[in-house]
Amino acid sequence: xxxxxxxxILEAATKSFSLFGYxxxxxxxxxxLSNVGKGTIYTFFKNKEELFDEIIRSLIxxxxxxxxEAIDPSLSFYENVHRGLYKILEFRLKHQLTIKLFQEEKxxxxxxxxxxxxxxxxxxxNYLKDKVSLAIEKGVIRECDxxxxxxxxxxxxxxxxxxxxxxxxxxxKEKIAMLxxxxxxxxxxL
Amino acid sequence: xxxxxxxxILEAATKSFSLFGYxxxxxxxxxxLSNVGKGTIYTFFKNKEELFDEIIRSLIxxxxxxxxEAIDPSLSFYENVHRGLYKILEFRLKHQLTIKLFQEEKxxxxxxxxxxxxxxxxxxxNYLKDKVSLAIEKGVIRECDxxxxxxxxxxxxxxxxxxxxxxxxxxxKEKIAMLxxxxxxxxxxL
DNA sequence: AAATTGACCGGAAATCTCATTCGGTCATAA
DNA sequence: TTATGACCGAATGAGATTTCCGGTCAATTT
Numbered sequence: 001x002x003x004x005x006x007x008x009i010l011e012a013a014t015k016s017f018s019l020f021g022y023x024x025x026x027x028x029x030x031x032x033l034s035n036v037g038k039g040t041i042y043t044f045f046k047n048k049e050e051l052f053d054e055i056i057r058s059l060i061x062x063x064x065x066x067x068x069e070a071i072d073p074s075l076s077f078y079e080n081v082h083r084g085l086y087k088i089l090e091f092r093l094k095h096q097l098t099i100k101l102f103q104e105e106k107x108x109x110x111x112x113x114x115x116x117x118x119x120x121x122x123x124x125x126n127y128l129k130d131k132v133s134l135a136i137e138k139g140v141i142r143e144c145d146x147x148x149x150x151x152x153x154x155x156x157x158x159x160x161x162x163x164x165x166x167x168x169x170x171x172x173k174e175k176i177a178m179l180x181x182x183x184x185x186x187x188x189x190l
Numbered sequence: 191x192x193x194x195x196x197x198x199i200l201e202a203a204t205k206s207f208s209l210f211g212y213x214x215x216x217x218x219x220x221x222x223l224s225n226v227g228k229g230t231i232y233t234f235f236k237n238k239e240e241l242f243d244e245i246i247r248s249l250i251x252x253x254x255x256x257x258x259e260a261i262d263p264s265l266s267f268y269e270n271v272h273r274g275l276y277k278i279l280e281f282r283l284k285h286q287l288t289i290k291l292f293q294e295e296k297x298x299x300x301x302x303x304x305x306x307x308x309x310x311x312x313x314x315x316n317y318l319k320d321k322v323s324l325a326i327e328k329g330v331i332r333e334c335d336x337x338x339x340x341x342x343x344x345x346x347x348x349x350x351x352x353x354x355x356x357x358x359x360x361x362x363k364e365k366i367a368m369l370x371x372x373x374x375x376x377x378x379x380l
Numbered sequence: 381a382a383a384t385t386g387a388c389c390g391g392a393a394a395t396c397t398c399a400t401t402c403g404g405t406c407a408t409a410a
Numbered sequence: 411t412t413a414t415g416a417c418c419g420a421a422t423g424a425g426a427t428t429t430c431c432g433g434t435c436a437a438t439t440t
Binding site: 039 | 432433
Binding site for chain 2: 152
């Protein structure tokens with residue numbers, strides 16, 4: 001029973017955060033949307049930020065699941081990195097909550113939102129780092145610092161998928177995969 | 191004679207922009223510093239922004255010169271890219287004017303400053319692009335889109351030199367050169 | 381007595397008002 | 411013809427005032 005109510009609150013809060021962002025959703029509103037008194041929320045969550053964090057935690061879990069699903073062990077390492085990262089970044093563009101959050105970070109810089117986006121990036125980086133470590137162990141790629149490598153890979157990927165679009169025509173998915181392979185895997189030397 | 195005065199104004203303005211930033215330097219102040227009536231400035235420059243632009247143009251020229259100086263034709267392509275980019279980014283950290291400008295962009299977002307920083311980045315990108323084109327012609331590196339390649343190179347470089355420092359120990363210059371070679375030139379595949 | 385609620389509190393943020401600043405002009409002076 | 415600085419109005423900022431909202435807790439319900 002109290003389990004139901006917590007779920008209700010989480011769903012209402014998710015909906016509201018997705019629709020209005022973090023700052024613009026009030027606890028009163030969440031209470032109304034979940035048919036609960038405002039005080040009740042505070043029996044399940046210490047404060048607004050913890051409620052937010054719990055929502056983000058499940059968002060991250062969802063993203064991880066989506067990435068895992070995109071991976072196919074019969075394909076090459078680089079192709080799987082591509083598929084995983086593409087799924088994650090696609091997720092970011094398709095889900096209300098992430099869209100709203102990135103928007104809020106850019107145009108308001110809400111501290112709680114910035115922190116949460118940091119967590120999200122850390123999660124991606126960690127995910128990637130594990131994949132890189134595994135690839136080194138298996139002898140699929142050259143020996144290197146997995147953390148730094150994951151960091152560079154993500155930067156290159158974001159550069160190709162988002163940053164390039166700021167001043168140029170967007171690149172197609174296939175092209176991005178090709179470029180990623182060329183720059184990161186094969187290298188430019190002959 | 192009028193040449194002298196224009197120079198005086200440019201020097202005074204450069205000093206003031208370096209010291210106080212774009213927004214906080216007033217035309218009155220530039221006039222005082224250059225021993226000239228305020229109106230006189232407007233006989234040489236259409237407005238504050240054009241005065242600023244002219245200063246930035248010479249800043250860019252200086253950076254280009256510094257980069258050229260760092261380049262040694264007897265060294266490899268990647269090593270020269272490293273030396274050139276390092277010089278440019280070092281320049282950015284050592285010169286009052288650029289320091290102040292990047293600070294002003296970050297914490298105030300002054301439009302004129304943002305635009306000028308865009309110009310600066312374009313100049314770097316173009317400089318790099320030319321080097322890449324040349325390297326392709328000479329057959330030193332694999333065939334590729336020079337603009338996109340310059341873009342990715344710069345992203346990786348900035349990632350290694352600035353972004354990594356946000357959450358980790360800074361990398362040494364030598365290490366950066368090595369990593370740059372590993373990631374961009376040699377690639378990760380075996 | 382355990383759980384739920386919403387009126388209430390205080391500080392943060394938004395809004396409004398009014399004073400100041402500064403980019404740019406132009407009549408006057410050199 | 412060239413140089414100047416007093417002057418203009420728009421934009422900015424400081425200060426005062428109001429509104430808003432996260433979080434608490436005494437009262438109420440179960």
